[in-house]
Amino acid sequence: MRFPGVVYAYYERRLRRSLANDRIPEHIGVMVDGNRRWAKLAGAPTSDGHQAGADKILEFLGWCEELGVRVVTLYMLSTDNLNRDPDELEPLLGIIANTLDRLGERGDLRVQPVGALEILPPELSGQLSRLGEATATATGLHVNVAIGYGGRREIVDAVKELLRDAHRQGKQIEEITEELCDAQISEYLYTRGQPDPELVIRTSGEQRLSGFLMWQSAYSEFYFCEALWPDFRRVDFLRALRDYASRQRRFGS
Secondary structure, X not given: OOHHHHHHHHHHHHHHHOOOHXXXXXXXXXXXXXXXHHHHHHOOOHHHHHHHHHHHHHHHHHHHHHHOOOEEEXXXXXXXXXXXXXXXXXXXXXHHXXXXXXXXXXXXXXXXXXOOHHHOOHHHHHXXXXXXXXXXXXXXXXXXXXXXXXXXXXXXXXXXXXXXXXXXXXXXXXXXXXXXXXXXXXXXXXXXXXXXXXXXXXXXXXXXXXXXXXXXXOOOEEEEOOOOHHHOXXXXXXXXXXXXXXXXXXXXX
16 A cells, blocks of 8 residues: 555655756745635535645645745735635635734744735734734745735736825826836835746646736746645645746747
């Protein structure tokens, strides 16, 4: 019975050895999709799927640290998700809050909220703000938690903030429009100051972005994995990195 496990471990080690350190992405975005389907297939409550997905997040971040990834953005809760049935949403928000506590307990992670905190329940919004402040000087893995996140909203929020700043500086609309460029908008995104993701992974077999990092992922490589998020294995991650390393990035050319 141990033979398959031995073969699997050997294959995983071979995959890891095949990855050159200089081809590991600096920033990886992950769409943690498939928790509900995982629960349905298991005949379990939906909350069990969300909890299994939360546990996988902690495991996944460990893999990223081992491989030298510097920044991870986790798509945990979209603006659309906030419209789910309260019977599902309330346990999910509790699981997210518990996951944030677990991230904060690590002590070495820099956890940054990425989303519209004002649309979240006050308890969760406050927890995110406090966690971001408490870990702001941490020097370990930088973890963006996209909660209450929508790609279109992020761009709108960026433009609004840019215009407010320009107004405070006494600029006229003609001057603002003449100066406006993509680099300026990037300076007002939720992820300002960070490198754009080189690789975006989505689990569960779905092949769409669902508004995730719409601006930042313009030149990202995408990898779609059939595994549901709770079933996502280290070997699946290594395969994604191998696939990324084999590509020639063209940056739109």
